[in-house]
Every structure is written in structure tokens, then in C-alpha cells.
Amino acid sequence: MLANDQLIRVTGLKKHYKDVLAVDGISFSVPRASVFTILGPNGAGKTTTLEILEGIREPDAGEIEVFGIRVSRVDRTVKERMGILLQEANFEPYLKVKEVLRLFASFFKHPLPVEEILDRIALTEKANAHVKTLSGGQKQRLALGAALVNNPDLIFLDEPTTGLDPQARRNIWSIITDLKGEGKAIILTTHYMEEAEALSDHVCIMDHGIIIAEGSPQELSAQLGQETIIEFTAGELPADAIAPLIEGCKTARMDGELVTVETEDLIATMEHLLAWAKGRDLELKNMVVRQPNLEDVFLSLTGRRIRE
Amino acid sequence: MKGILLIARGHLITAFRERVTLFWFLLFPMFLLVILTLIFSGLGNAGSTHFSVAIINMEPSTGGSKDFAALVESVFEQAATPSEAGKEPLFSLAKPAPGEDKDAFLAREQKAVRLGHLAAVIVIPRGFNQGLMQRILGSDSAQDGENTITIYQDEANAGSQMATSIIEQIISGIDREILARTGKFDEAKAIPTETIWIGNASGEVAYIDFLLPGVILMGFFVTGLFGVPGSILFARDRQILRRYWVTPLTTPRYLAGFALGHVGLCAVQFFFLYILGRFAFGASVNFAHPEPLLFLLLGSVTFLAFGFFIASMAKTANSGMAIANILNMPMMFLGGLFFPVSGLPLLLRVIVFVNPLTYLAAGLRASLGVETVTFSLPLTVGVPLAWILICVLVASRRLKWDVER
Numbered sequence: 152m153l154a155n156d157q158l159i160r161v162t163g164l165k166k167h168y169k170d171v172l173a174v175d176g177i178s179f180s181v182p183r184a185s186v187f188t189i190l191g192p193n194g195a196g197k198t199t200t201l202e203i204l205e206g207i208r209e210p211d212a213g214e215i216e217v218f219g220i221r222v223s224r225v226d227r228t229v230k231e232r233m234g235i236l237l238q239e240a241n242f243e244p245y246l247k248v249k250e251v252l253r254l255f256a257s258f259f260k261h262p263l264p265v266e267e268i269l270d271r272i273a274l275t276e277k278a279n280a281h282v283k284t285l286s287g288g289q290k291q292r293l294a295l296g297a298a299l300v301n302n303p304d305l306i307f308l309d310e311p312t313t314g315l316d317p318q319a320r321r322n323i324w325s326i327i328t329d330l331k332g333e334g335k336a337i338i339l340t341t342h343y344m345e346e347a348e349a350l351s352d353h354v355c356i357m358d359h360g361i362i363i364a365e366g367s368p369q370e371l372s373a374q375l376g377q378e379t380i381i382e383f384t385a386g387e388l389p390a391d392a393i394a395p396l397i398e399g400c401k402t403a404r405m406d407g408e409l410v411t412v413e414t415e416d417l418i419a420t421m422e423h424l425l426a427w428a429k430g431r432d433l434e435l436k437n438m439v440v441r442q443p444n445l446e447d448v449f450l451s452l453t454g455r456r457i458r459e
Numbered sequence: 460m461k462g463i464l465l466i467a468r469g470h471l472i473t474a475f476r477e478r479v480t481l482f483w484f485l486l487f488p489m490f491l492l493v494i495l496t497l498i499f500s501g502l503g504n505a506g507s508t509h510f511s512v513a514i515i516n517m518e519p520s521t522g523g524s525k526d527f528a529a530l531v532e533s534v535f536e537q538a539a540t541p542s543e544a545g546k547e548p549l550f551s552l553a554k555p556a557p558g559e560d561k562d563a564f565l566a567r568e569q570k571a572v573r574l575g576h577l578a579a580v581i582v583i584p585r586g587f588n589q590g591l592m593q594r595i596l597g598s599d600s601a602q603d604g605e606n607t608i609t610i611y612q613d614e615a616n617a618g619s620q621m622a623t624s625i626i627e628q629i630i631s632g633i634d635r636e637i638l639a640r641t642g643k644f645d646e647a648k649a650i651p652t653e654t655i656w657i658g659n660a661s662g663e664v665a666y667i668d669f670l671l672p673g674v675i676l677m678g679f680f681v682t683g684l685f686g687v688p689g690s691i692l693f694a695r696d697r698q699i700l701r702r703y704w705v706t707p708l709t710t711p712r713y714l715a716g717f718a719l720g721h722v723g724l725c726a727v728q729f730f731f732l733y734i735l736g737r738f739a740f741g742a743s744v745n746f747a748h749p750e751p752l753l754f755l756l757l758g759s760v761t762f763l764a765f766g767f768f769i770a771s772m773a774k775t776a777n778s779g780m781a782i783a784n785i786l787n788m789p790m791m792f793l794g795g796l797f798f799p800v801s802g803l804p805l806l807l808r809v810i811v812f813v814n815p816l817t818y819l820a821a822g823l824r825a826s827l828g829v830e831t832v833t834f835s836l837p838l839t840v841g842v843p844l845a846w847i848l849i850c851v852l853v854a855s856r857r858l859k860w861d862v863e864r
Binding site for chain 2: 281
């Protein structure tokens, strides 16, 4: 077993497509009973990283050590202990839920009983329903079930809650938390910052194929110091309208109608802000005062939002 | 192995649950079979339990209770007599006219069997009475064939087979009558019968017997040409295949399951089309022999390979269907499935000669005895095999099992 019970360790991983360097020598490790989250905008290299670790692609360089075994690529033996939920959770639409799980269970040497999986993903009542009749949340739970049929030690979840309603998202979160409690290591990618903050033990932020920051959500947020964030809308403003605001705070920027101000002196900045609004006869709406989150960390590191 | 079987099962049940697929792989061929049969062949004779048979008694009449030959003949005469209720008799019986050359009569009736005009010919040999008596008494001095009733039948004709079976049952019943006369009945000494298959004559078969093998092959063809690339490309485009590849499932195992499912689908097609042809239109072709079954398997695998070929040439499921449509018309209609393709213009003959359907249809029909042998066996088998090889080679090089990035 790897030191500190690390289930997977990646060192100097590289991958390029033609002239594009998708992953540029990244290294990380994931211990047992933890959720390791990879954040990054589209094209950051996180999907390529996951595809290499899932065995879909071969790396150009670097070392992968899984379950204590150094492998040049992820093979069948390794896959026996891995569970994978892909970004696109599609199955044959005319198969029944239990048929899908039975099919996936047949690919592994030591699968769990299908009934146990159905119970875990709360789809027992839908066992005989055709895949095409399932809601988005139910399909995603089925995809999660297919990823768990072999009782894996290492689980990859690629944007598991994208497009789901809040309730369905909470259901998936609950399953992930339980899995972590059972000692499984989970590698997660997501676009939802609150999801990363709620579930992650360790977050790794990627951009342009490299890791630009990593640590626990709290550690990353702390990188922004004692800052406070003020957000509000004030209708459509000219691009230079917020220039005077910068004088009273650390940064100020405009994203459509949304104005975001970062400050280390909340009272002084608020006074300055109110005077600025009064001077321009602006009505401040939807005002929120909050502590920095991972989105702010990403913004401060890259200069853009994660979904841009 | 379980994974392979479940992939095959998934392939099969998906085809049954998806209405569009069900229509194209099952209902369309059945519909076509019905339409073509109704248009091109007469109806009304199918399903009848009335058989035309001929009987020739070579034994000179001796009269008395030991004239077993006359007894057998009289039993069949009774079976050919209409009942008092006016019900049609089981047989219509042809016999040589008094003074007619019996050997010439036999030759004529054998030809009638071959042409499908007669279900069977029963021949009671000369010396039958004495031979049977010696057999009953336990003496082995009877010469070979002296006590054996010969039935000439057409094995490829279901009506002929059914008539033969009934004739054998009647002869078995006659044993009991002989028991009453001799008091020495023994199962081992019952009247032996010999059935001789005298085959079928080309060009004289019912249209349904010509059509049925063609429609079955068409069903395989459509399933291979459209169903195989459709399934693979849909699963690839929707990343269903990708979901498989991140498990320990290997491509060869997936392919084995897919191929098994495809052959199973063809078997289901064959079953329903055969049942329809046999019971609705009285098709009499008999597939229960190794040669036609091997041709069916070869057909199924050939079009599976074509399906892989198309999947390898297409970037999406839609383009796969377009390629399949381009190949569909010339291959289907210039393969001799529905009508003979001899005498076509040179350009069309080229398509006929490179078309694997031409050889599969000809080979299958020849193996069923509904068409004379058109090509040599190596050519009949070799051309489809060559296409399998070409398609598999191209597919193995070009077919992408995952969406491209």
C-alpha cells in the first residue's frame, strides 16, 4: 500500500493532442476515505486527466501508481477496483434499470447483488422501468449505481450533479458522503463551487493543463486573506463607471449587471460605495456581503470565472 | 461468458422493445413475404390434409387370406373413398390401369412426385406375400426387398413428408390385421417400409418455396446493413460504449456478445418468417439440414461484417444510415432474392456477380432443392467469405469505438 494509505498517486502526468498540451506534468495523490475535487474551466485539462486515470486514454509521460501498483496505463486488473461515473450518463434506452445494473455487474469478477445497488441509489421501485422513462436525477443515480456495482475502492465522479434540480443534487451528495464514510476515495470534478466546498477534503484547481492551487476549501479561501466580498446590481453601467470604486477597496469588477467588490475594510468601503451610488443616483439591488469562496479564489488566480 | 450473454440478450431485447427496429427487422420482412406471395402465387391449396398418392402392387393377385399385398392395397383404397358424410378422403389414389406397364407407371408417378404434383408413390414388391409370410414364420429365406414396401417421397416437400408419415402409420396398422389372420404377430416381424427420397425438380417449385429463403436472407441483410451500424454508432455517439470501456469489459468480449445477439436476432427472424411461410402459405422447403442452416449462418455473419464495415465508414449514426441506404437498393434487388436475375444488362450483371446476396440466395436455394446449382460450392461460399474478410479488415482498421475529441 502507498504511504499514508494513498489509493492513487500521479507524478508528472503529461498528455497532448496534436499541438495542444492538455495536461502539463501534474502531480497529486488521493488518500482513502476522502473526496478529491478537480476544479477548472473547460479546456483546463481535468477531463483529460480523468480519462487517463479511467483508462480511456494513455498518457504521454508521467507515472501512475494505483492501489500500490505502478502502471503504464490503467488496465483490467485496476478497473476491477474502480468505479466510474462519466459526464454523459447514457445507457441503452430500452433496457430496464435492473437489466442495466445486471449487465454492468457481469463485467466484474466480484459484483455486489443488484438489489443492494438498487437500494443504495434508491431506485428499487424503478427496477423494472425502462431507462428512457427515468428523470434526469434518476438516470444520474442509475449511472452512479453502475459505477458502484463492483464495490470499488476508488471512484471517479465527473460532474455528477450537472443539470440536476437541487433535491436530486442533494441526493447524490448524500450518497457521496456515505461512500466517503465507507473508506472509499472519490475523485470529483464539478462546476458547482458550493458542491466542491460541501463535499471536498482536498481541492485542486487546474488551468491550462497545470495545477495552479490546491488545498482544502478552507485553506484555499484563506489565501484571499481577510477580505470581504460585496456584490450588487445597479442596472446597465458604462464600462468606466466603477473606476472610482477601486479607490476605496482592493478590487472592483463588473460582470454584466453584477458588480463585485473585494475589500479588507468593510465599513470604509460601504461608506464609499453608498456615496458613489448616491452621487450617480443609482439604486443598489440584490446586495450581498459574504466571505470569499472557491469561485473567488479561482477568479483571483485566473482573472475569470470558472464557467467562462 | 456471462457478460457476453448479457450483451447478446441486451441487443436482442432492445430490438424487440424498440418499435422502429421491430418493424424493420421483423414486421417488414413478414409484410413483404405476404405481399409478394399474394401477388405472385395462387392460394387455396395450402394447409390441406388431402394427399395425392399412387400405389403400385407388383404382386400378382392370389386371393385368399394370405394375399397381404391385396390387403395393403385395399386399405389405401378405403382411405381414398369419400365418407358417407361427404367428407373429403385423406388420399386420392392413382393406380395402374388394367394391363398398363407397371414399371412405366412407376416412372411416371416418380416424376410427378419430383414435380410436386404427387405426395408419394407406394410400391408393393413382387414376392411380397411369400416374403412376408416367411418373415412371420421366422424364416430368413426371403430375398432382400421382397417383403419391404417402398415409399417414394420428396423430402424437401412438407406435404410429401406428411403423406409419407401417414402412409407409414397406416402400414403399421395393417400389421394388426395380419395378426388377426396369422395369429403370429411380432413387432420385429412387422411389414418393413423403406422411404426413398427422390428429390425435387428445378423450375417446378411453388413460388413461396422460391421466395421464402430470399425473404429470410433479406431480413438478415436489412438487420446487418441497418441494425448493426445503427446500434454501434448510436451507442458510440451517446457514449454508451465509452461507459463499457471504463469497466474491465474488453472489445473482443463486447464484439462476441454483439455478434451473438445479431445471430440470435437473425434466428428469431428466421423462425417467424418460416412459421408464416409454412403455415400461411404452405411453404414446403425443409431447412432442417446442415447445408441450408450453414448458409443461413453464413448469411447472418456476412451482413454482420457489412454492418461493421458501414459503421467504420461513418462518423455518426445518421451518416451510417445514409451509407446503408446507398448499398441497400442495388444489393437487395440485384441479388436474386425475389426474382431470378439472369438476363440482366451487363452493367447490372456486374453488381449481381459481386453481390454476396447472389451467392447466398443461390446457395441456400440449391441446398433446399428449390433451385438448380448455379455456382460451384467454392464460389458460393467463397464470395461471401471474401466479403466478410474485406469488411472485417476495413472495420478493424477504421472503426472507432469511442467518440473522437
